[in-house]
Amino acid sequence: MARTPSNMLPLGTLAPDFTLLDTVSGKTVSLDELKSDKATVIMFICNHCPFVKHVDEAIVSLTKDYQAKGVSVIAISSNDVENYPQDSPELMKEEAEKVGYTFPYLYDETQEVAKAYDAACTPDFYVFDKDLKCAYRGQLDDSRPGNDKPVTGKDLRAALDEILEGKEVSAPQIPSLGCNIKWK
Template sequence: MALTPSNMLPLGTKAPDFNLVDTKDNQKKSLNQLKGANGTLVMFICNHCPFVIHVNEELVKLANDYKSKGINCIAISSNDVENYPQDGPDEMKIHAKENNYPFPYLYDETQAVAKAYDAACTPDFFLFDEDLKLVYAGQLDGSRPGNDIPVTGEDLRAAMDALLNNEIINPNQKPSMGCNIKWK
């Protein structure tokens, strides 16, 4: 596992469109179909990364807490499944069910979507406003496996709350950290 920080995509960047298979129901879904009325959180995750496993429970809580407020969450896995078969679509479907993912879990087979978002690690978070303009690209919170900081989602939740309340989101955003995306 290589500890990798996220690339800080410039704020204001328009969300790159996609049309990917949701492994939960094997249906292709686009960004426009999945976006929220008040915001959209795009998360790059995978099944096996210890950093994602560490925050899975909070990702589920966060998605459930904000869906009723009009912010939809979308998870995408872009890892190379030839070398990391545990991140393949069949395993993604099982993983989503076992973790009660309330959000779609999309498979980026060509890795084109991860490249379009300049995603670098898992987890990697991109929060967009209702016009799909980037307002936050940073960490969930300061917790990492083994650092004894509780997982609260405080940084991402603060950004989501500010978005909902039409408040300025702090532009000094700390990058997410995790395993590097497994490129082909």
């Protein structure tokens, strides 16, 4: 597993539009359909990455807490499924159901969406404000597999709290770290 950091999309960047297959519902959905008028979290994840597996429970917990506050959460997998078949759309649906995702888990077959967001790793987190401008990008928290730090979601939670209060994110934004996206 390559330890790859986020590229850190510039703050204020407008969320690139997309229309992708939601592997859970089987429907094609767009950012415009899924966005929130409060905040929208977009994360790049995949099924097999040990960094994602390490934070899965925290992602589910955070999502439930913030969906109740009107935040939209969207997950996207952009990995090459020919060389990484465990990340196929069929298995994405199984993983979402097994882990308990309450958000769309989208398949970026062409990898164009990952490129538009300058995504580099899994997990890679972005938060867009009510105007779909990037207000936060970076880590969930500072826990990583094997570093014995608890998985709390504190960085992403703090950013969401400030965005929901209409404030700019005040804490330093630290790149996420994970497996590199498996490019074709």
